[in-house]
Amino acid sequence: xxxxxxxGSPHIHGEESVKKIMYSVVYALIPAVLISIYFFGWDAxxxxxxxxxxxxxxxxxxxxxxxxxxxxxxDGSAVVAGILLAFNxxxxxxxxxxxxxxxxxxxxxxxxxxxxxxNPFNPALVGRVFLLISFPAQMTTxxxxxxxxxxxxxxxxxxxxxxxxxxxxLDAGKRLPEIMADPSMPDYIDxxxxxxxxxxxEMSYIALxxxxxxxxxxxxxxxxxxxSIILTVFxxxxxxxxxxxxxxxxxxxxxxSGGLMLGAxxxxxxxxxxxxxxxxRILYGIAIGLLTIIIRIWGxxxxxxxxxxxxxxxxxxxxNRGFKPRRFGKIVN
Amino acid sequence: xxxxxxxxLGGIHPPENKFSAHAPISSIPLPKQLIVxxxxxxxVAPKPIxxxxxxxxxxxLIAKADAFISANIHSPASGKVLKIDDATDSSGYxxxxxxxxxxxxxxxxxxxxxxxxNREIVLDRQQIIERIKDRGIVGLGGATFPTHIKLMIxxxxxxxxxxxxxVECEPYLTSDHRLMIEKGEQVLIGTKIxxxxxxxxxxxxxxxxxxxxxxxxxxxxxxxxTDIYIQALQVKYPQGGxxxxxxxxxxxxxxxxxxxxxxxxxxxxxxxxxxxxEAVQKNKPLIERIVTLTGKAVRKPSNFLVRIxxxxxxxxxxxxxxxxxxxKIINGGPMMGKALSTTDIPIVKGSSGIVLLPQExxxxxxxxxxxxxxKCIQACPMGLEPxxxxxxxxxxxxxxxxxGKIMDCIECGSCQYTCPANIPLLDYLRLGKQxxxxxxxxxxx
Numbered sequence: 001x002x003x004x005x006x007x008g009s010p011h012i013h014g015e016e017s018v019k020k021i022m023y024s025v026v027y028a029l030i031p032a033v034l035i036s037i038y039f040f041g042w043d044a045x046x047x048x049x050x051x052x053x054x055x056x057x058x059x060x061x062x063x064x065x066x067x068x069x070x071x072x073x074x075d076g077s078a079v080v081a082g083i084l085l086a087f088n089x090x091x092x093x094x095x096x097x098x099x100x101x102x103x104x105x106x107x108x109x110x111x112x113x114x115x116x117x118x119n120p121f122n123p124a125l126v127g128r129v130f131l132l133i134s135f136p137a138q139m140t141t142x143x144x145x146x147x148x149x150x151x152x153x154x155x156x157x158x159x160x161x162x163x164x165x166x167x168x169x170l171d172a173g174k175r176l177p178e179i180m181a182d183p184s185m186p187d188y189i190d191x192x193x194x195x196x197x198x199x200x201x202e203m204s205y206i207a208l209x210x211x212x213x214x215x216x217x218x219x220x221x222x223x224x225x226x227x228s229i230i231l232t233v234f235x236x237x238x239x240x241x242x243x244x245x246x247x248x249x250x251x252x253x254x255x256x257s258g259g260l261m262l263g264a265x266x267x268x269x270x271x272x273x274x275x276x277x278x279x280x281r282i283l284y285g286i287a288i289g290l291l292t293i294i295i296r297i298w299g300x301x302x303x304x305x306x307x308x309x310x311x312x313x314x315x316x317x318x319x320n321r322g323f324k325p326r327r328f329g330k331i332v333n
Numbered sequence: 334x335x336x337x338x339x340x341x342l343g344g345i346h347p348p349e350n351k352f353s354a355h356a357p358i359s360s361i362p363l364p365k366q367l368i369v370x371x372x373x374x375x376x377v378a379p380k381p382i383x384x385x386x387x388x389x390x391x392x393x394l395i396a397k398a399d400a401f402i403s404a405n406i407h408s409p410a411s412g413k414v415l416k417i418d419d420a421t422d423s424s425g426y427x428x429x430x431x432x433x434x435x436x437x438x439x440x441x442x443x444x445x446x447x448x449x450x451n452r453e454i455v456l457d458r459q460q461i462i463e464r465i466k467d468r469g470i471v472g473l474g475g476a477t478f479p480t481h482i483k484l485m486i487x488x489x490x491x492x493x494x495x496x497x498x499x500v501e502c503e504p505y506l507t508s509d510h511r512l513m514i515e516k517g518e519q520v521l522i523g524t525k526i527x528x529x530x531x532x533x534x535x536x537x538x539x540x541x542x543x544x545x546x547x548x549x550x551x552x553x554x555x556x557x558x559t560d561i562y563i564q565a566l567q568v569k570y571p572q573g574g575x576x577x578x579x580x581x582x583x584x585x586x587x588x589x590x591x592x593x594x595x596x597x598x599x600x601x602x603x604x605x606x607x608x609x610x611e612a613v614q615k616n617k618p619l620i621e622r623i624v625t626l627t628g629k630a631v632r633k634p635s636n637f638l639v640r641i642x643x644x645x646x647x648x649x650x651x652x653x654x655x656x657x658x659x660x661k662i663i664n665g666g667p668m669m670g671k672a673l674s675t676t677d678i679p680i681v682k683g684s685s686g687i688v689l690l691p692q693e694x695x696x697x698x699x700x701x702x703x704x705x706x707x708k709c710i711q712a713c714p715m716g717l718e719p720x721x722x723x724x725x726x727x728x729x730x731x732x733x734x735x736x737g738k739i740m741d742c743i744e745c746g747s748c749q750y751t752c753p754a755n756i757p758l759l760d761y762l763r764l765g766k767q768x769x770x771x772x773x774x775x776x777x778x
Contacts (some may be wrong), residue, residue: 003660004660004661004662004672004673004675004695005660005661005672005692005696006425006672006673006674007661007672007673007697007759008757008759008763009663009665009667009668009669009670009671009672009744009746009759010668010669010689010749010750010759011663011668011670011672011688011694011695012347012348012504012662012667012668012694012750013692013697013698013750013755014345014347014750016708016751016753017698017753017754017755018701018702018704018753018754020753021704021706058683075701100772106770114544114702115702116701116704117701117703117704117705117754118702119703124714159531170349196394231531237709238540264455265370271704271705271706271707272704272705274705276705276710276718276720277707278709278712280581314415320719323716324718325710325713325716325718325737326342326715326716326717327589327590327715327741327742328342328576328586328589328714328715328716328741329576329587329590329591329715330588330589330716
């Protein structure tokens with residue numbers, strides 16, 4: 001007689017697994033990884049590799065010696081955190097700082113809560129914001145891209161990001177038409193492809209949107225959340241631009257500069273830290289968009305989406321309480 | 334292409350694997366011994382009225398309904414009562430059963446065994462209900478609720494629609510499919526009988542679009558039955574759930590905690606309609622049913638006409654044996670069926686199929702932490718939050734699980750099927766339902 005397994009129904013299981021979900025995020029990030037390596041060369045590869053390996057290492061060490069649980073580094077979540085952390089820092093960030101970032105990302109933001117699924121805040125963003133506050137100089141020194149196969153480069157090695165340039169210049173009393181004419185301001189083509197100063201992986205909007213479409217088709221993320229963030233930023237930027245076009249940049253500038261796309265597509269949509277109900281997610285997206293614009297316009301930093309997402313992460317449990325699925329057969333009085 | 338009707342909320346699309354869809358219904362030789370469990374219907378088990386050594390005929394009453402919700406059991410074979418003793422049933426418990434040593438095949442004379450189709454319905458409403466009760470008919474979709482009780486509409490309620498469930502949304506199973514193809518007219522007459530008993534003017538037979546042959550066959554036949562409509566439905570699990578079927582076919586939503594009659598509907602399975610035909614037109618009790626025996630490695634996936642009480646071993650022999658490396662035997666479909674501990678377990682009124690899973694599909698994959706992907710919420714056809722209810726059950730927070738409407742759960746398993754972290758959500762939900770049900774009952778007392 002063969003051994004028969006007894007268990008409760010259902011006896012079949014779908015194709016989905018945590019590992020598949022995590023690796024589809026990794027696949028979705030590949031176009032942006034390649035573009036970043038193209039623009040920043042070995043610097044990008046160095047930051048990416050350091051970050052991913054450090055994240056894997058810290059997760060392995062903590063899981064094995066502190067949590068004493070089964071191996072988790074092959075579920076892909078540490079790889080995703082590593083890539084996203086690398087995407088959120090400048091390409092010339094020194095290796096020790098990256099390792100500190102990875103330790104905060106995995107050690108503090110993820111494993112101290114119990115590992116995957118338990119963390120209230122997006123680990124890569126916690127790591128990024130920690131570095132931004134702790135190493136402000138290194139984290140805001142942006143290397144200018146040097147495409148791999150381009151001719152010998154100019155001597156300008158670092159430069160401001162478009163958003164940083166706008167903010168500094170406005171603070172210096174300049175007005176927009178003058179700022180936009182600045183030679184260090186990249187044109188739209190450069191901005192779409194990622195040929196400008198900024199964090200490693202945030203700049204190539206085409207690559208990020210491609211990755212996002214892949215995730216939407218694979219049903220790993222929904223379209224409502226990224227779209228609600230991007231639309232909110234667009235609408236509010238448009239309102240301000242309409243009020244004073246000399247002082248507030250046009251809305252499309254906001255969409256295609258800084259970390260908005262990376263944040264909206266890959267960070268805000270993190271399953272663990274975002275609300276579960278579709279309407280809750282839309283509200284969450286609108287709030288992130290609003291906070292992003294507020295920080296960008298009035299905040300001390302030129303960039304705001306990291307803070308916006310972290311702030312809203314804290315509201316996720318509350319949103320989950322308030323937004324429930326439509327129940328079947330609920331009596332409406 | 335116009336999209337077909339279906340329910341809106343949740344649902345999944347597991348692989349269909351209907352290997353036995355083209356295997357005609359075949360009989361199997363009578364076994365040497367039948368084990369007829371007493372607890373075959375929802376509600377109270379009937380009391381045996383035979384004792385050791387009694388001679389019985391096919392169709393003779395051997396256990397009599399003992400409560401309001403109970404159903405008669407008739408002898409599925411002729412022979413001698415060996416004993417009344419405990420036997421393992423599909424739930425894994427040992428419960429009382431009547432063991433019959435089969436001798437010959439002598440039928441009770443009152444049963445019409447001819448092949449002729451009796452189209453004229455001579456019995457009146459009350460007689461039909463009495464006959465159905467007497468012949469021990471229960472819902473054959475799996476719930477085994479005594480059919481005659483369903484036909485007694487409570488005071489103040491009225492049925493507008495009779496829905497006949499030909500959905501068969503469980504993967505692998507094909508017994509209803511074959512029945513509609515091979516006994517289509519009898520199903521329609523059974524439907525007419527149920528309509529008469531319920532005094533409804535309209536009946537709809539819902540069939541999923543993956544059974545085009547059954548749909549076209551019944552549509553052809555229904556030309557003579559103008560008040561029966563054949564509704565093709567989009568393929569989606571769990572459309573065979575009665576609340577989902579009502580929503581799909583007539584777009585009415587049964588309120589939480591209520592029965593279909595609340596929205597003017599009564600739902601019966603096609604198998605039940607056929608059994609009703611046989612009981613009313615042929616005076617035949619529910620002593621046999623169609624059982625699918627299938628699986629990826631089964632050499633001859635089949636649909637057998639089986640006497641109640643036949644051990645599964647006998648079915649396996651007819652299907653050329655149990656495949657090597659079988660890891661799980663399921664009584665019912667793979668989504669809602671029960672895993673069996675042995676092949677000695679008999680077929681009962683509620684057994685729609687036996688599905689054999691190979692070893693590599695038998696064990697659950699390793700459980701991972703919940704990543705709050707919300708796929709279980711999207712899959713839930715009742716609009717619940719399975720991840721949350723499972724967690725509440727795990728933490729023994731049953732009051733909160735109750736306000737989260739855990740009792741609405743129909744145990745379809747869509748959440749667990751979908752969960753990428755392989756969390757046994759339905760195990761926890763069942764535990765929670767059991768505890769919350771207990772809470773509700775103690776509160777009432």
